[in-house]
Amino acid sequence: MLIQVNNDESIQNIIDSIQHHQVVIYLKNGIYREKILIDKPNITLVGEEKGKVILVWSDASGTLMREDSAKTYGTSGSATVTLTSNAKGFKAENIVFKNDFGYPKSFLKDKQAVALKNDADKSLFIGCEFLGYQDTLYANKGRQYYKDSYIEGNVDFIFGGAQAYFENCNIFSKKRDEGVGYVMAPSTLYNQEIGYIFNNCKFDSDGESNTIFIGRPWHPGKRAGYNPSAIVMNSYLGSHIKEEGWDSMSGFSPDDARFYEYNNYGEGSIVNIKRRVLLKEEMKNYSKEKLFENWNI
Incomplete structure (x- = not known):
């Protein structure tokens, strides 16, 4: 099943409505500002052009929760996009995963800000970008493959317990x-x-x-x-x-x-x-x- 999406639509709403076992979501160029949770198997995100489809949010570990201001999101909860262990077989091509939390000027104590948290086995990323500062890519569980991709940050920006293979990737350390x-x-x-x-x-x-x-x-x-x-x-x-x-x-x-x-x-x-x-x-x-x-x- 193929679904085409513009950046005035909610990716989360579309994912929540999916009932098929194999779905390709084609994303038109644009900025998609929302937190996304994917907990269904065999979903593929394909961007129209490399570097021009941006999934972005701005929570950090120390950000107060909108649901409960007495708590903070923590590192895992800061993620712009989260793939749970139920998202086995996830694929992404030409997608930018970004956390644009204002790290350099922030006075928060806990400034970890995840762009992608990935617990999905057999997850595949080709021509993608992962943008942030501290804790950008949380490659946490399962087998993961990253090819021809760009990953940036300054502290522990690739971290976690996954079995992950990075091939032909640009690993860019931002100046502290x-x-x-x-x-x-x-x-x-x-x-x-x-x-x-x-x-x-x-x-x-x-x-x-x-x-x-x-x-x-x-x-x-x-x-x-x-x-x-x-x-x-x-x-x-x-x-x-x-x-x-x-x-x-x-x-x-x-x-x-x-x-x-x-x-x-x-x-x-x-x-x-x-x-x-x-x-x-x-x-x-x-x-x-x-x-x-x-x-x-």
Whole structure:
């Protein structure tokens, strides 16, 4: 079933009305300002032109809830678009996911502002953009594939426990006014062999040299059961990347996480004792085919 939508219509209303098992929603160019919850399987969003279909909202973690002003939304609740675990098989092409919360000028304590929270297994994104500052893309659960896409932020802007593969993506770290930055914060479960994989990506920035870590290990609530996993391979690393590569988080050392690199290049690709490099024969354990077994993408 194909549904065509203009930006004067509510995407949420359309999703709520869907009763078919396979639906493609074709979005005309424009700005769609609303929070969207997708909790149905096999929905596809297709934008008319790349970069010109924008799904945007402006909540942050510390924003007071409109439903109950005694509470705040929290990180998960700040998301512009949320895909629940029921949204298995979700696909997006030429869609911009944006959280335009005013991070640089805000006095809020909790400024995390998610553009997309994704719990959907077998979710696929091609030619998409994910725009924000802190906690832009919450790649949290299931198997996820991001291809030919652009992801930006300044602190932990790719984070969560999903098994996610990023291919041919531009990973852009926005300059911070103070302090260092972090690209990712995986929270992979200890019994998952693979967490995040970045292959043939470009890690770029408008920040100063040696100011941004590739990532740090997130253990939500400092609870047991996590062993964060990430590998960056065949990718360009700009001069903004810190020489140490990886940093600690909440007392958890990157040395105890599964953080690896392979065959990278650029000024930020430095080999030292803090940055573990895999051998060629080990790379078979980190293939797209292995991660997406039984998923024909």
